[in-house]
Amino acid sequence: MPKLRLTTQRESVFNNEVISKFELFNSLFLTLPFYKIKDTGTLLPLFFKSCEDGIKQGQKPAQVIEEFFAKYTSYTDRKDIVDLLFRFIQYIERQVVLFDAVEDASFTKLNTTDEQSTLAFILKKNADNKTMLSKIERLIDDLSLRLVLTAHPTQFYPGNVLAIITDLTQAIKENDITSINSLLQQLGKTPFFNKKSPTPVDEALNLTWFLENVFYFAAANIQEEIDQNLDEYNLETKKILELGFWPGGDRDGNPNVHSDTTVEVSKMLRQILFRCYYRDFRVIKRRITFRGVEENIAKLNDVLYANAFDQGIEIEDISVQLKEGLNKIKDTLLEEHEGLFVDLVNDLIRKIELYGNYFASLDIRQDSRVLRKVHEFCRQNKPISSLYPADYDKLSEADKLKHISFKEASINFASAPDELTKDTIETIKEIKGIQKRNGERACHRFIISNCQQASDILQLMELFLWNGWSKDTLTIDFVPLFETVNDLKGAADIMETLYSNPFYKAHLASRGNKQDIMLGYSDSTKDGGYLMANWSIFNGKTSLSAVAEKHNIQLAFFDGRGGPPARGGGKTHRFYASMGKEIANKNIQLTVQGQTISSQYGSVESAEFNIEQLINAGITSGLKEKHNILLDPENKVLLDAMAEDGYKAFVDLREHPLFVSYLEKLSPLKLLSQANISSRPVKRNGGGEMKLEDLRAISFVTAWSMLKQNVPGFYGMGTAMKNQEKAGNWGKVVKVYEDSDYLKTIVDNCMMSMSKSDFAITAHLASDKEFGSFWTQLHNEFELTKEMLLKLSGQPTLMANYPVDKRSIATRERIILPLVLIQHFALEKLQHDQNATDQKALEKLSVRTVFGIVNAGRNLA
Structure with missing residues (x-):
């Protein structure tokens, strides 16, 4: 009630x-x-x-x-x-x-x-239970949250x-x-x-608006609340929140990101942070006008001003120096001035502890195929060439691992590398400079996308040792990214090989025995459909957690989440709260991108709320440590079968001869590059023919959202459930749904995706000579999925359990209905011959509608 x-x-x-x-x-x-x-x-x-x-x-x-x-x-x-x-x-x-x-x-x-999930309530409830307080303290000591802006x-x-x-x-x-x-x-x-x-x-600068105007305050406010709650019960506090940043560091498939871009962005992040620090310090300077602090105030003012505005100074990590100066001011206030305005000093100290000299940690990401070519090029040069056989690239994985020796070397290049190879080598070298200027945490992770074997990681480590780094100073965390359904299946074996490798094992020990593993939702959905993607990641996390526990490794999953449910979005905090004890969940890491940034973290209030929700999810799931019932043999067999049926349905659709042409002709897919919103190409193969495998997941999902069909967010779900009903297993499906918060989250997010679909807009295609049967196939699966989801959840309509969210979506969809029709009108006209002027005007008309549609959806792309 x-x-x-x-x-x-x-x-x-x-x-x-x-x-x-x-x-x-x-x-x-x-x-x-x-x-x-x-x-x-x-x-x-x-x-x-x-x-x-x-x-x-x-x-x-x-x-x-x-x-x-x-x-x-x-x-x-x-x-x-x-x-x-x-x-x-x-x-x-x-x-x-x-x-x-x-x-x-x-x-x-x-x-x-929910008051009962807050840290304050949990501490108060267990105030007289020393055992539980000790457990909460250990949990908080292990807990971390990393939000990465992409x-x-x-x-x-x-x-x-x-x-x-x-x-x-x-x-x-x-x-x-x-x-x-x-x-x-x-x-x-x-x-x-x-x-x-x-x-x-430019992209990095645009995104720093959120760092400067939202996260700078929101994260500090959350940390202050945590400090106060723990201090009340004499528990030691800990920095929980960290920010990450991809613009300028993510070069996976983006030919416009170079080593000088990475350096420039790192310097920009630092300078913007110091402007924030200086803005706060001016308030301190204006209020603390007492005797005994003048010298320290003046010194800090000069240092902060120079680092905020002087482009010519030699920059270095001065975070320790800043905290020492502020602590001297704090001590004077406490000893001589009754602690007046000490809260202002504490606030700035807290922010320096959170953001250091770097604001947000800059991740580097590159595709394994590029890194393999760089390794190949370096092997051709002395003194490395003597360590490897000429046919190294043709060897089996086991034989490759025997040849990787981790020798430190200074390469003498016999020939000039191509631009991509040269940039990769320069980037590896520049990371050291970034760490020196901004601190180690400023740039300490290298993410290997499309990671398919242990050698992809180990060869990259060699590249560092060949280009200016030593074994003793390799302050880098190597993060494999597993994306496709097949990659997720083999991920645990890859990590088993890495954890067993003596050099990698020693490196992890030097990094505190902590391993980050990134899992990609976008490409796994594009590869295997909504249900299979989620289930593959769940199984991948389970097996990866087991391997890490076996080797006593503290594992953190870095979830590559997009905005829409089709790319891992939706009710994110509920997803983390639904993890069982079999899945490492003490370190929550996720990407925040696109409209999700402005919709969930666009103001200090909304950012604080969503950050708190994620932290509370980590705390409550850690306290419960319940067994995830999806791992029970009977339930796992059931979900395996459902995921496989959903996968088959989606793959059959994806392999339909009209699949790509449907998107090309009826959505603005080919025109998205004209939107001037990104430095990144829409697809990976440049100007070649449109192929599904080259199409970026974000463009793929955006195209379906423009059609108001959101196929990646539901397709195959209805078939999977209907097949179980036909097999007489419907009662089991309902039981698993009722008992599993994880499955409820998958269903709720699917409903959200479907609530932003409207097949009535394209109903005229049912009689289209070319695409009529294909549209009917999509529509039939939509109606089947809707029927089965409502039957499973017991809800009268999609999202009936979330009436406010449902009403918000319906209102937004009504606002942008004319935009959708204008877009389809322009695309329809473009299918016929037009003169150059009309062609350009219609293309521009179609592209301009994308902005409002995506903005209204808040997590459509």
């Missing part, structure tokens, strides 16, 4: 604080004095209605739009029609921003942490728009109509898109 009352209260708050306010401010928005506002503001509501009615009647997008123009306008010229559609797009983009701001302004009223191209808002959204959210909180009106006008005149593609450094 209490849960029912809470849900009802949240719905009421959502209706009053979000829906009502959005409708009010939206009506104001439509009357703002912009270019040709009268036409746009008057016609847009009619266009919305035409779109909704047209879809209900099963009309094609082109038919809906052409009938609208014939009925409500006098426009007949293609240029005038396209011009008005562009103005509609601009308005709807800003309506999405307005809805975001209204919803974010109500965040604290809509979201409350450069994946679905963060569409530039920094100036993010700043407007922040101010607009605050104005809405305060019901400041004058400011709201001004900010809406500013929003209307501010461009939402780039005229040219950003460089990797």
Whole structure:
């Protein structure tokens, strides 16, 4: 009953604080004095209605739009029609921003942490139980959370728009109509898109907005709360949260990231951090004007100012020096001034302990195939050439391992390497400089994507030893990334080989016997479908945990999560809370990317809430340490069969001869590179033919979301469940679902993905000569999955257990319905011959709709 009352209260708050306010401010928005506002503001509501009615009647997008123009306008010229559609797009983009701001302004009223899962409640509950307090202390000592911001191209808002959204959210909180009106006008005149593609450094700079304006404060606030809670019970505190950063370091498939990019981004992160430090120190300087601190205040002011603004100084890691200076000021305040303003000093010390000299740790990532070629090139040069046989690359894995000797060497290059090889070698050398300037934690992980064998890791270690590093100073953590279904199956054997290798074992010992392993959700879903991807990762984590425990290795899984459920997104904290004791879960690491950054970490309040949820998930799952019932033989056999059926269904679809052409012709897949939102190509093989294996997972998922079909987020689930029902196992499936929080999370996230689908928009394709049967196949699986999920969960509609989230999604989908139809209208016209001018205008029209659709979905791509 209490849960029912809470849900009802949240719905009421959502209706009053979000829906009502959005409708009010939206009506104001439509009357703002912009270019040709009268036409746009008057016609847009009619266009919305035409779109909704047209879809209900099963009309094609082109038919809906052409009938609208014939009925409500006098426009007949293609240029005038396209011009008005562009103005509609601009308005709807800003309506999405307005809805975001209204919803974010109500965040604290809509979201409350379950009190029973908070650290404060857990400590209070066990205050008289010394055994439990000791367990909590050990758990916190082991616990860590690492959020890694990535450069994946679905963060569409530039920094100036993010700043407007922040101010607009605050104005809405305060019901400041004058400011709201001004900010809406500013929003209307501010461009939402780039005229040219950003460089990797541009991407990094755009993303640092969140570091500087959100995480800098939110992480420190969370750490302060943890410190206070533990101090109250005389427990030793610990730094739990760490930030990671990929822009400038992630060169997997991105030809535009180079060693100088990595160095420039590392310096930029440091300088922005010191500007944050200096901003805080100015407050300290303004308040602490007492005797006895003048000299230390002056010294710190000069040091912080120089590091924040002087481009010419020689930079080095001065975090220890800063803390020493601040602690001297703190001691003086406590001894001579009754501790006045000591909280300001403590706050800055806490931030320096969190962020050091680097702000966020810069990860390096490269594909194993590239690294193998670099190793091959280095082996051709003295003195390395004498250590390897000429046919080394053709040897078996076992024979390769016999030849890897880990000799330190200084290579004499007989010939110039190609650009990619040269960049890899230079990057390995530059990491040492980054560590010297910013501290070891500034850049200490090298991620090997497409890792398929132990030698991929060991050969990379050799590359370090051949290019400026020694065995005693190899301050690098080597992180294998397992992505495909087959890679996940072999992952435990690879790690067994590594843990048994004497050199690698010694290296791990020097790193505290800690091993990070990255698991990729995006490519595993693209490879095997939604259910198989999740189940493969679950099984992979189980086997990898067992191997690590056998070798006494402290394992941390680094989850490569995208925004949508199809790429590992969704209710993330529930996912971590549902882990059993068989899976290493004390160190939570995950990527945060695209719209997930702005939607979940776009404000200090939302960032604090989501960070706290993840930390609480780690604590509560650690205290429970329940056996995961999915590992019981009967249940595992059941899920194995379901995953295999889902996999077969998805692979059959993926191998359909129309699969790629369906996406090419009916979605803006081929045009995504024109969006100018990323330095990274849409696919890996450059300008060649569109092949599924070369297509990036993010582009793959985005294309399906533009079609409002979200196939990677559900396809095969319905077939898998229906097959079990036919086999007489439905009762077992229901029992496992009821008993397993992990399976509930998979189902809930699948429902979320399906809630953002609308096959009615493309229903006209059912009679299409080329794609009719293919569309029908997709639609049938969608309806089957929906039927089986509702039957399994006992819910009357998708996401019925989350009525506020359901209403938010429905509202957002309604806002952007015209964008979807405009996009499909443009794509439909592009299938016919157009003159050069119309071709360019229609392509631009299609691309521009992507921004608003993805922004509204918040985790669509």
